[in-house]
Amino acid sequence: SQTIHQWPATLVQPVGSPLSLECTVEGTSNPNLYWYRQAAGRGLQLLFYSVGIGQISSEVPQNLSASRPQDRQFILSSKKLLLSDSGFYLCAWSPLGGRQPQHFGDGTRLSIL
Amino acid sequence: SQQGEEDPQALSIQEGENATMNCSYKTSINNLQWYRQNSGRGLVHLILIRSNEREKHSGRLRVTLDTSKKSSSLLITASRAADTASYFCAVSNFGNEKLTFGTGTRLTIIP
Structure with missing residues (x-):
């Protein structure tokens, strides 16, 4: 069966520090991969998605970047975090095609101090 | 934008009652999906309804889709505390x- 791993679960970082969040999927090949951010009590904002290795689509101009160095690995990064980067970050995958249900990791709660 | 809008924003009911949530959207769709999120966790897919379907059931869940009104509803019957x-x-x-x-x-089931 397919599983998705996202870590760390919580992270506290100072303003101006770098960020790297990692997401990996097991048990499937060629998945679509997604990074979302969720503000407290709000819906999901799509940040990036990828349909293949090295292919990244950015939805919102911001202080973050994403990379997909391997088929089942998706990384969210920042060189210098801002206070506004605080939030709950969720990684998800779906079978190639995009119209299928998405399967989410347990998220990373990021607090910027 | 294409964003779905749920209504109501929050709902509290007694355990055993039915809960109905609504979703409206703005343009043509391929399908509409419902997800559930427990506090502090990731989302879990519940049910998918295609644009050519009008109703779908899964256990205690019933989803309807009205493409002419660009709206969908999710009904949870016989609610349980765990549905919060x-x-x-x-x-x-x-x-x-x-x-x-x-x-x-945000659905709260009162025991």
């Missing part, structure tokens, strides 16, 4: 690799 969560609709467009999520309904 936030519920989101998400729409998929044709030729698109992504979903657009609504803002969610």
Whole structure:
């Protein structure tokens, strides 16, 4: 069966520090991969998605970047975090095609101090 | 935007009652999906209804879709305390690799 791993679960970082969040999927090949951010009590904002290795689509101009160095690995990064980067970050995958249900990791709660 | 909008934003009911949540969207869709999120966790897919379907059932869940009104509803029958969560609709467009999520309904079941 397919599983998705996202870590760390919580992270506290100072303003101006770098960020790297990692997401990996097991048990499937060629998945679509997604990074979302969720503000407290709000819906999901799509940040990036990828349909293949090295292919990244950015939805919102911001202080973050994403990379997909391997088929089942998706990384969210920042060189210098801002206070506004605080939030709950969720990684998800779906079978190639995009119209299928998405399967989410347990998220990373990021607090910027 | 294509974003789904859920209604109500929050709903509290007694255990055993039925809960109904609504979702509206703005443009043509390929399918509409409902997800559930427990506090502090990731989303879990509940049910998918295609644009050519009008109703779908899964256990205690019943979803309807009215493409003429661009709306969907999620009915949870015989609610349980464990149903307490936030519920989101998400729409998929044709030729698109992504979903657009609504803002969610926070459901509280009172034991």
